[in-house]
Amino acid sequence: MGSQRYLARKLFHAILTLWFVLTANFFLFRVMPGDPITLLARSERLNRQDQAEQRAALGLDKPLPQQYLFYLKQSVSGKLGVSLRSARPITEEIGARLWPTVLLVGFGTLFATVFGILIGIRGGWKRGSFFDTSTLYGSLVLYSMPEFWLGMLLLLGFSGLLHLFPAGGYQSGNQATGFAHMVDVANHLFLPCLTLTLGYIGEYAIIMRSSLIEAMTDDFVLTARAKGVPDRLIRRRHAVPNAFLPTFTLIFLSFGYVLGGAILVETIFSWPGIGLYTYEAISQLDYQAIQGVFLLSSATVIVFNLIADVTYGYLDPRIREA
Amino acid sequence: MTRIQRAVAKVAVFGLLAALVVNGTALAQSTGPSAAASGTSGQVVLNVGVDSDITSLNPYNLCCGPDYEYLRLVYDYGIAYDNSTLGPAPDLLTEWVPNSDSTEWTLTLRSGAKWSDGQPVTAQDVAFSYALVADNAIPFYKDYLPNSPTFSVIDDTHILWTSSKPTFAPIVPPAVPIVPEHVWSQYVTAGDAKATRKAVKGYDNADPIGSGVFKLAEYKQGQYIHLDLNPNSWEGAPTSITDVYFRIYDNPEAMATALESGEIDFAEGLKPELYNVLKGQKDIATQLGDGGCWGNIAWNFGGQDTFDGGPKPGTPTNDPAVQDVAFRQAMATSINRKEIATKVYQDTSTVGYSILMPGTNGSWVTDIPPELRFDYDPTTANDMLDAAGYLDTDNNGVRNEKGGGPDINLELLTITDVAGSVDTGKLIQGYFKAVGIDAFLTTVKTNKAYELWYTGEWDAYVWDWCPDPDPDFMLSVFVTDQCLGWSDGCWTNPEYDALYTRQQGEMDRTQRKATIDQMQLMIAEQLPTMVLNYWGDLQAYRTDRFDPSSWVKSPAVDNGLLLFGWTHDSYMNLRLIGSAAPPKAQGLSPWVWAAAAGAIVLIAVVVMLARRKGPGEEEA
Numbered sequence: 001m002g003s004q005r006y007l008a009r010k011l012f013h014a015i016l017t018l019w020f021v022l023t024a025n026f027f028l029f030r031v032m033p034g035d036p037i038t039l040l041a042r043s044e045r046l047n048r049q050d051q052a053e054q055r056a057a058l059g060l061d062k063p064l065p066q067q068y069l070f071y072l073k074q075s076v077s078g079k080l081g082v083s084l085r086s087a088r089p090i091t092e093e094i095g096a097r098l099w100p101t102v103l104l105v106g107f108g109t110l111f112a113t114v115f116g117i118l119i120g121i122r123g124g125w126k127r128g129s130f131f132d133t134s135t136l137y138g139s140l141v142l143y144s145m146p147e148f149w150l151g152m153l154l155l156l157g158f159s160g161l162l163h164l165f166p167a168g169g170y171q172s173g174n175q176a177t178g179f180a181h182m183v184d185v186a187n188h189l190f191l192p193c194l195t196l197t198l199g200y201i202g203e204y205a206i207i208m209r210s211s212l213i214e215a216m217t218d219d220f221v222l223t224a225r226a227k228g229v230p231d232r233l234i235r236r237r238h239a240v241p242n243a244f245l246p247t248f249t250l251i252f253l254s255f256g257y258v259l260g261g262a263i264l265v266e267t268i269f270s271w272p273g274i275g276l277y278t279y280e281a282i283s284q285l286d287y288q289a290i291q292g293v294f295l296l297s298s299a300t301v302i303v304f305n306l307i308a309d310v311t312y313g314y315l316d317p318r319i320r321e322a
Numbered sequence: 323m324t325r326i327q328r329a330v331a332k333v334a335v336f337g338l339l340a341a342l343v344v345n346g347t348a349l350a351q352s353t354g355p356s357a358a359a360s361g362t363s364g365q366v367v368l369n370v371g372v373d374s375d376i377t378s379l380n381p382y383n384l385c386c387g388p389d390y391e392y393l394r395l396v397y398d399y400g401i402a403y404d405n406s407t408l409g410p411a412p413d414l415l416t417e418w419v420p421n422s423d424s425t426e427w428t429l430t431l432r433s434g435a436k437w438s439d440g441q442p443v444t445a446q447d448v449a450f451s452y453a454l455v456a457d458n459a460i461p462f463y464k465d466y467l468p469n470s471p472t473f474s475v476i477d478d479t480h481i482l483w484t485s486s487k488p489t490f491a492p493i494v495p496p497a498v499p500i501v502p503e504h505v506w507s508q509y510v511t512a513g514d515a516k517a518t519r520k521a522v523k524g525y526d527n528a529d530p531i532g533s534g535v536f537k538l539a540e541y542k543q544g545q546y547i548h549l550d551l552n553p554n555s556w557e558g559a560p561t562s563i564t565d566v567y568f569r570i571y572d573n574p575e576a577m578a579t580a581l582e583s584g585e586i587d588f589a590e591g592l593k594p595e596l597y598n599v600l601k602g603q604k605d606i607a608t609q610l611g612d613g614g615c616w617g618n619i620a621w622n623f624g625g626q627d628t629f630d631g632g633p634k635p636g637t638p639t640n641d642p643a644v645q646d647v648a649f650r651q652a653m654a655t656s657i658n659r660k661e662i663a664t665k666v667y668q669d670t671s672t673v674g675y676s677i678l679m680p681g682t683n684g685s686w687v688t689d690i691p692p693e694l695r696f697d698y699d700p701t702t703a704n705d706m707l708d709a710a711g712y713l714d715t716d717n718n719g720v721r722n723e724k725g726g727g728p729d730i731n732l733e734l735l736t737i738t739d740v741a742g743s744v745d746t747g748k749l750i751q752g753y754f755k756a757v758g759i760d761a762f763l764t765t766v767k768t769n770k771a772y773e774l775w776y777t778g779e780w781d782a783y784v785w786d787w788c789p790d791p792d793p794d795f796m797l798s799v800f801v802t803d804q805c806l807g808w809s810d811g812c813w814t815n816p817e818y819d820a821l822y823t824r825q826q827g828e829m830d831r832t833q834r835k836a837t838i839d840q841m842q843l844m845i846a847e848q849l850p851t852m853v854l855n856y857w858g859d860l861q862a863y864r865t866d867r868f869d870p871s872s873w874v875k876s877p878a879v880d881n882g883l884l885l886f887g888w889t890h891d892s893y894m895n896l897r898l899i900g901s902a903a904p905p906k907a908q909g910l911s912p913w914v915w916a917a918a919a920g921a922i923v924l925i926a927v928v929v930m931l932a933r934r935k936g937p938g939e940e941e942a
Contacts, residue, residue: 038772044385045462045795047807057520085385086378087524096543152575159908160579166908167580168571173546179912187909270572272544283739285769 007310014306021298026071029282029290035060036084036285058084060287071291080292085284090292094274097261100170101273103189104265105258108196113251115197116204117244123205124212124243125235135205143202151195151268158191165191168270192269196262200254207250211243218242249308256304260297366898367565368868369586370885371577375544375570380527381499382460388547388568388590391886393499395549395566395893397532400429400448401495403888406878408684408791410495414443414533414556415481418492424829427483427492428476436554437502438530438537443556449473449481450503452496458515460522465795466496468826490829494792502531535559535893536566545570562868562898581606581862585908588863590886594668597860605866611875611883612681613857615788616674617742619657619734619750620810620851621650626778632806633777640811641781643712643723643730650849652706654696656757657750661698663855666745671855676842677800678793679856681881686793688839694846703757714758721758731760735783737771743784746854750784776806785810786857791888797822797841800850813850859883872897 037051037060046054055061059070074081080090119139123132142150159167166172171184215221216239224234261275274293281289374387381393402413410418417430435443454460456467469485476482483492509521530538535557536549547568551559569586571577578596581589582603592600601608624640626632643649659673675690707713712721712730720729732754736747747763754761761782766774774780789796798804801822805812821841828834845851861884863873874895876887884892 035769039769040385041772045465050459050461053516053519082524087380087383088378088526093543155573155576155579159576159583163583163908164910167583167585168573168576169569170542170545173540173542173548173567173569183912183915184909186915190909267572268576270570270576272542272570276572277544 010306010309014302018299018302021302022072022075022295023068025291025294025298026068029285029287030064030067036287039285040085075291075295080295081288083289084286085289090288093277093289094292094296097272097274097277098259100271101259101261101275103185104192104271104273105196105260105262106255107189108193108262108265109200109254109258111193111197112200113204113254116201117208117247119201120205120208120247121212121235121240124209124216125231125239127213132209136209139202139205141202142198143200143206145199147195147199147262148264148268150199151192151265154191154195155268168268170272188269188271192262192265192271195265195268199265204247204250208243208247211246212239215239215243245312249312252304252308252311253301256301257297259300365564366562367567368563368588368893368896369567369569371571371580371586371589372568373571373574373577373591376541376547376568378526379530379538379541380523380525381501381530382463382522384462388886392547392549392568394534394890395536396530396534396538396552397499397501398435398534399495399497400452400500401492403495403497403791403877405874405876405889405891408682408877408888410493414448414500418483420492420829424488424490425485427485427489429481429483429492431479431481432556433479435533435556437533438552438554439502440554441502441504443500443502443533445475445478445481447503448500449475450507451500452481452483452498454501454506454510454518454522455498458510458518458522460519463496463498466494466498467491488827488829490834494790494794497790500533505531535890539565557894560894560896561872562896563893566893578862581864583908584864584867587867588861588885590859590861592860592862594670594860597670597862598668600862605864606862607865607870609861609863609873609875609884610670610881611859611861611887612679612877612879612881613671613859614679614682615786615857616677616679617662617671617746617784617786617854617857618810618851619746619782619784619854621782621813621849622778622780622811623813623850624778625812625814626776626806640778641723641730641732644732644781644811646710646724647848648706648710649712650852651696651847652703652710652712652757653754653759654849654852655699655706656703656753656759657852657854658698658753659854662742662746662749665749666742667855667857670858670860671742672858674853674856675846677787677789677796677845677851677853678838678842679789681856681877681879682789682791683793683796684791684877684879686835686838688842690843690846694843696849696852700753700756707757707759712759719758720760729760731762732781733779734761734763735771735774735780736763736765737768737783737785738765739768740784740786741857743786747784778812783810784854793838794826797825797838800845810851813848815844815848815850818844818848859886861885867899869897869899 035055037046037054037058040046041051052061059067080094082089083093086093119135123135126132155167158164166188170188171181174184176184221234221239224238259274261273261278263275263279265271266273266276267279274297278290278293280286281293372388376387376389376392377383377385379392381397384390384393398414400413400415401410401418403409404411412432414432414435415429416432417428419428420426429448431443431445431448437443452467452471452473455463456471456473468491469487469489471486471489471491472484474482474484485491506522509518509525511517511521532552533554533556535552535555537552538547539550540548549566551564569580571580574593574596577586577589578592578600580586581600589600597608597610600606621644622640623645627635663669663671663673675695676687678687680687707721711724714720715722715726716729718729720731722729734747734751736744738744744765747765751761751763764780771783771785775783787796787799799808799810800813800815800818801809802814802816802819805814818841821837821844825834825837825841828837858881863884872895873884874889874891875882875884876889876891
């Protein structure tokens, strides 16, 4: 019963958070100066009458509360409308960018997580060693380095100088299929994914290292040592599981951000992801696109946060009982 | 982990590294173009780098970037641009004959033209395409069809264009795409222009049917647009090219890198610093083309509050000094156009004087005489301000309004997403300061700039205009009734308005030219706007894949554009040098990736096995 109440409370908070985020998103972009139609005025030779008509066709002339209610209805029903710019369905536009985003940010986050944790574990366990010192400083350097700068260095080095990888894009478009297509995408993915991995590996390494160092001072580790348990078993079965809890939350939040894209990396490598799409939508004041993207990324973060909350409670009974 | 398990893991890792090194060495040693693969053998692909995606595939929902290049390759116009004069040239229509007073034009359809779906292009299609725009006031295209024209089919090969007034619109020429009636008629609601506009714009046109040289093969949003040959094109096949890819690069440096490595053959719209880096590089040539736009500083004459939809009546909307032509001429003389062209545009723009551009507007451009150029001379500018009565009456270093009014402090708008606007504004602020005029910069994005434009809350702004080859639209911007329309700052001059109306009705080109010359001189003298520079469109291309001499400039002048111009002659004319074999793709070979995947699996298996409890392991 306690677990059910815990779950129900978390679910309710998640729905409330989602509603708040959607409302804030709606009003936030509408307080920005100008509107999407005037942006097109010069390039599409829209006179004031044309602009008024297009505004009306898109419902932008209606009172704000009416627009808000329509927006909520659209969001709940999953009908995200059409782009004010291209007139294509938002679901189609986001859909075209979803898989590239999952590939890039998903793999980048996965590699950063796995390698970061492994480095953090080894560094924390062998504290003070050459491995620990070098990886700690390396992690700090990588984590503090601006992503776009790192990306540019990799682009200019591996693509510009060495011609090892393409300079941008998702695929060559050479009608390759099957494994050949996978290889083509992998070649395009390598540099942006490497940028993201290197950019975030430090975060996981540092947090894991710190948690493990703290766990190593706990009484249960001392007890295990006193019982003569081998070091590798103490690390694997006692220290790491307890040290992993803070990292666990970070991992779930990071994966929650996957669908938000990685705008800087996507821009540098011309990767057709949701991050770049979001930036373009904001520049063009394409309200429908902005709303669609924010609904998707907000919902994902909230869902993953909810999963983390619930799972954390099962991993650590102290949290559930609190 | 046992000794054997460690050995296996080491073999996996070193094997992968060896594969990487071998593959990397082989790649590094490859020379010449290694562009993104051009698909199957027999194809000759032109890879073009662009900096933005197309807005849509719908010819009635285009904006900028590569939109119109796509349009021009997939669709035809009725009458195209002549590459030398930018006057009319045959496209789907081969003749256009006016009656005695130019109220009717008989258009002749080219015989044998077909759509990409194999159906014949008919006179009905042509009439439909023009009527669709004219009857429903389709934005952008409607300006090419003035005076409420009607279009009727005379016979299988002739269409009658009927205008309510004498018109030269057919020879402008009208850049209106000809579309198949059998595709688009379903989106027309007879008698309801609003519904038609909405339906036409809303159609995604995912499978475009056109009569152009190319047809759409594949479109990947945010990635590329792939065009291949239209087998039914009346123009026939290009000399060499079978496919065109417009590849989208959001990072300009990446596009330049892709050109250097041979991934693309042509880079469009380069930034000045990258253009200058690419100049002189091996196997790369550059072209400083006519950008089709000019940068300007425009003045706000106020009066927006007197127009419908403007700010509240009585709202002050500008500095009174701006109304004085002597003041504007003095300020123009204080501005160093050459320095702006050098410092802001790194010598990729040229100093300009007329609102019509030498490349785009060709023979319509008049030479602005030296006395109307107001070239940079701060000493003369100071003298002009003194003579006009703008003196520093309170001796604080800033000139005052006439008659000892307050300090002159102008609000100068600069726009972040207009190339060079902010940097130009900063320089202009300095020039004004040097002649005793204060100016403060208000830097905004385009959407905010539009808001301020309509309310008149500014004294001057740095923006740009992009004229059509026919000067009518550009001239119309300065007409009185364009206030709160296209007019920069609501300048009003009845004499100019009369000249504009006169040139619209002049069928004789020589007479029209004479009127247009007068208008250009009037603008240059009265300075409602001051032209600062003509922008360049910076292009670069590889010289080792296509014969450099086979690129065709559009228009056919020194600074014509090689692609993205007014014609598609380059696509037709480009000649491949050497083999048509697909160039090698960048990246690691499939074997390396297979080895990497294998190594990861192997290491994972080893680790899993190592984690199994061995004999005698104690439960802690």
